[in-house]
Amino acid sequence: MSEIIARPESAEKIFIFDSTLRDGEQTPGARLNYEEKIEVARQLARLNVDVIEAGFPVSSPGEKKAVQAISRQVEGPVICALARTVQKDIDEAWEAVKEAKRPRLHVFLGASDIHMEHKLKKDPSLLLEQGVDAVKYAKKFCSDVEYSPEDATRAREEYLYELIEAVIKAGATVINIPDTVGYAVPEEFGAMIRGLRENVSGIDKVTLSVHCHNDLGLAVANSLEAIKNGARQIECNINGIGERAGNAALEEIAVALRIRGNHFPYYTDLNFSEIYRTSRLVSKLTRISIPSNKAVVGLNAFAHSSGIHQDGILKNKETYEIIDAELIGGKAAQMCLTARSGRHAVLDQLNKLGFSLDREQLEKIYDHFVNLADKKKEVYPEDLEALVLDHLSFTEPRYKLDYMQTISGSKSIPAAVIRLRRDDDSTVEEVAIGSGPIDAAYNAINKITGLSISLENYRINAVTQGRDALGEVQVQMSYQDRTIKGRGTSTDIIEASVKAYLNGLNKLLKLNGYQ
Numbered sequence: 001m002s003e004i005i006a007r008p009e010s011a012e013k014i015f016i017f018d019s020t021l022r023d024g025e026q027t028p029g030a031r032l033n034y035e036e037k038i039e040v041a042r043q044l045a046r047l048n049v050d051v052i053e054a055g056f057p058v059s060s061p062g063e064k065k066a067v068q069a070i071s072r073q074v075e076g077p078v079i080c081a082l083a084r085t086v087q088k089d090i091d092e093a094w095e096a097v098k099e100a101k102r103p104r105l106h107v108f109l110g111a112s113d114i115h116m117e118h119k120l121k122k123d124p125s126l127l128l129e130q131g132v133d134a135v136k137y138a139k140k141f142c143s144d145v146e147y148s149p150e151d152a153t154r155a156r157e158e159y160l161y162e163l164i165e166a167v168i169k170a171g172a173t174v175i176n177i178p179d180t181v182g183y184a185v186p187e188e189f190g191a192m193i194r195g196l197r198e199n200v201s202g203i204d205k206v207t208l209s210v211h212c213h214n215d216l217g218l219a220v221a222n223s224l225e226a227i228k229n230g231a232r233q234i235e236c237n238i239n240g241i242g243e244r245a246g247n248a249a250l251e252e253i254a255v256a257l258r259i260r261g262n263h264f265p266y267y268t269d270l271n272f273s274e275i276y277r278t279s280r281l282v283s284k285l286t287r288i289s290i291p292s293n294k295a296v297v298g299l300n301a302f303a304h305s306s307g308i309h310q311d312g313i314l315k316n317k318e319t320y321e322i323i324d325a326e327l328i329g330g331k332a333a334q335m336c337l338t339a340r341s342g343r344h345a346v347l348d349q350l351n352k353l354g355f356s357l358d359r360e361q362l363e364k365i366y367d368h369f370v371n372l373a374d375k376k377k378e379v380y381p382e383d384l385e386a387l388v389l390d391h392l393s394f395t396e397p398r399y400k401l402d403y404m405q406t407i408s409g410s411k412s413i414p415a416a417v418i419r420l421r422r423d424d425d426s427t428v429e430e431v432a433i434g435s436g437p438i439d440a441a442y443n444a445i446n447k448i449t450g451l452s453i454s455l456e457n458y459r460i461n462a463v464t465q466g467r468d469a470l471g472e473v474q475v476q477m478s479y480q481d482r483t484i485k486g487r488g489t490s491t492d493i494i495e496a497s498v499k500a501y502l503n504g505l506n507k508l509l510k511l512n513g514y515q
């Protein structure tokens, strides 16, 4: 696996501010109920994010109750609540987070001309004062106050500098720069962060944060560029969910910082092995599915489909994989067999299934595999197993039924005599009792083989009509970790049952290499 570069002594910490429960919940259709919010918050604490933005308490009594419960119950991260620059919002937000061990209030107000003129319809100098007053008011309750000039990337530079300087003087401890509409491009955004550091007095006393939306698909790139230029808190969401096209994806930022440590001498305190689980939990509870090609957590992120890639991976994982799935607590590389898969990948899957085929057998199975893969887009391990069992008939079954007799009746104990012929032509016979004649016959077969096979399912169907109908029995049986199906037909249902059992038994023996 691509080596994770050891963290240099001078590496600086990047604080991870997770807004899945606030901006993430603004994703159309992603409503979480009270219990679900608490469950997500608990998982975020296991992931060890630095800050959980738990919600926007003034928006509804239910939201406030959930933020309150998270503040009481979830330990570890800072618990933050969002508020507009009005006292009612700040009061509600404080009520919701005041019982957290480490509370934070996050106030925001539009800072671009378009927001000030058309949405807020107020003079910029009045709005600047409003922001300052809100910070001062929030500071009365909470020492940790974050300020966000909304739509900062479309704001006038001089206004932004003046505003930020003023809110820092008023007591803000974190200054967050939102790219509210996902308008920025990396170089420009990096320069903006650098400009703030060089021109705003007091900025070195606060944590500089960014909050990037993904309208142009640049949220992660912008966040990384901001880090390079001095941002030390990244606001991001699990699976990149959020308003419109979403926010920067937490897992992508975290893994990029880790894998490309040579470019990014920074670290996070995230518990990486919880990433996959958190991603799945958020997807399940928000009912927002993860695109299969999504970086880091998508179903296909560690799957290899092309024959050339599969061959490379089998020779050395690093040929086509830069991230080890285990890093994020995910599953190891999957080979998804398709018509493009080569013999090497098919053979590897066959070996995993317990088959060791010679060259001739492999060629035969490979031909059948290609035909099947042409019809079916993906060939699963079970399909491959069925192909082998159906087509490697050149191997004689280990046991055939030679003779059977069963006794049953209302006054007798069901019993069976079974004689089987082995592939070396020798015969072996056993007698057993059971709860019925079929059970007795199966017990006799188990005595012969010495294997304790368990019967998981039994089904009988008539395949022809009339009194002499041909009965077909299907059984599902398991031995050790393997489950297999057997099938047998006869006009005598007990004989059909014995044949089905023997059919399954012979497959199991083949799979387990007892040939």
Ligand code: KIV
Residues within 6 Å of the ligand: 023, 108, 148, 150, 151, 178, 179, 180, 181, 211, 213
């Ligand atoms: O996108 C945005 O501007 C926000 C703020 C509330 C930080 O979500």
Ligand code: ZN
Residues within 6 Å of the ligand: 023, 178, 180, 211, 213, 243
């Ligand atoms: Zn946002």
